Amino acid sequence: MSALPFSKLSAPLNALIAAIGLMAVAALTIPDMAGRTRLTLEVLLAGIWVVYCLQLIETLITQRTRGVRDRMPAIAVDVLAVLVPLAAFLLDGTRDQSLYCAIWLLKPLRDSTFFRLMGRVLTNEARNLIGVTSVFGIVLFGAALAAYIIERDVQPDKFGSIPQAMWWAVVTLSTTGYGDVTPQSFIGRVLAGLIMMCGIGIFALWAGILATGFYEEVRRQDFVRTWQLVAAVPLFQRLGSAALVEIVRALRPRVVPAGTVICRKGETGDRMFFIVEGRVSVATPNPVELGSGSFFGEMALITGEPRSATVSAVTEVSLLSLYSVDFQMLSKSSPEIADIIRKTALERRGAPPKA
Structure with a gap:
């Protein structure tokens, strides 16, 4: 239909x-x-x-x-x-x-993914959030109880019961401070100051837990997406899971608008690029276009020579960059990755790969 x-x-x-x-x-x-x-x-x-x-x-x-x-x-x-x-x-x-x-x-x-993202964050951080919420409830009730004992005789109309004092406790603990209910005694004001500081700490914990949860969830999603993209690149299809983990951690995403020069002929190259989405044009004597799954710039990364061609974005391009520093680290931890890149660079240069 x-x-x-x-x-x-x-x-x-x-x-x-x-x-x-x-x-x-x-x-x-x-x-x-x-x-x-x-x-x-x-x-x-x-x-x-x-x-x-x-x-x-x-x-x-x-x-x-x-x-x-x-x-x-x-x-x-x-x-x-x-x-x-x-x-x-x-x-x-x-x-x-x-x-x-x-x-x-x-x-x-x-159509937003926010609901699913928030659900996963709340599920992952449920124990920590429940713990902080329990502390909030204990401090809230304790503050209302203390305010009731201290201020009930001074302001019976505002602190005449624990439920009445609870409103002051909520406002003070959240550091809102409406000013409609305030303690009059010296001890009551000291209590208010302590409750405010406790509130700042509790809300900071809530914010920190949620921020960390969102960061971890977004990073996990990015890692999975990058993993899928890297695994689809022909260069890495023969690698095992451990080697893929190493290169996924080393790659850095970048989005380039259409018409942008990604690298110029003659400049020093410090990275190579993997095309996730889009197309680029390589300005050689016979111009070549590369699309999704292709890579370029490996020659300067391997040999240290200046760039041999200018590469520009034909469309908006999503790239994954592998810097020379990360390549050196990968060469030590996963020699098979470096070997594949070196062999590919030599093949493109026209030289027979070394055994």
Whole structure:
């Protein structure tokens, strides 16, 4: 079955449609709006809802071929975007029906990988996050208890119970400091200072755990992607897993716009390049174009001679660079890698490889 055009809405277009709908929702909250203007905005919301209905239908159709698990975030967002405003229209008879369209805030995220990334980070760091959250709860209750004991006689209207003191504890521990509830006694202010410092430490731990988790997950994904790219390069197809790990760690990604000169003839070469995506042109007497999976620049890396040709990007090119320093390290740890590169360089130069 051919795909409906509504399923091909790009992420930017989804975001634009959602933004238009949300601006209409915000405008409808303006009091004393003219009836014609209000009707126009309501018709606009109805039109967006119809588009989302068609998108949901196509999402449900295509999930049969792509798999439910892979499409679950998109399906969930599409269902909510349709059913929540519909339920509000059918069940809610107030003037705030349009407010339920605020669920469209989720539409820009339907095609995002953020949900899966966040899920993996939370799963990987669950023990650490639970531990810090437990410390937060203990400090929060302890601060409320101490504030209640210290301030209950001074400010019974604000610290007359532990639940009342809990609000002050939350505000102080988060270092928000609204100022609506403040301790009056000297001991209470000392307590507030200690709670603030504890809050800074706890929130720093949360931020550090999440930042480390995101970094590790992104690095893991990059490593896997680079591994797949390196394994597909003909030069490394004969290498074992251990050797591939070494070269994946040494390679450095780089994206070059179309028309950019990557290396010039006669300049000193300190790296070689592997083409991941795109095409480059090698300015030899008979110009040659290289595409995905090819490599160039190995001659200067091996022999130390100046570049023998100028190489330019025909299209936007994604490259993996292997610097001479990393090549020397790889030569010691994985001699077979260096041997393959040297033999290839000699073959391209026209000299017979040394035994």
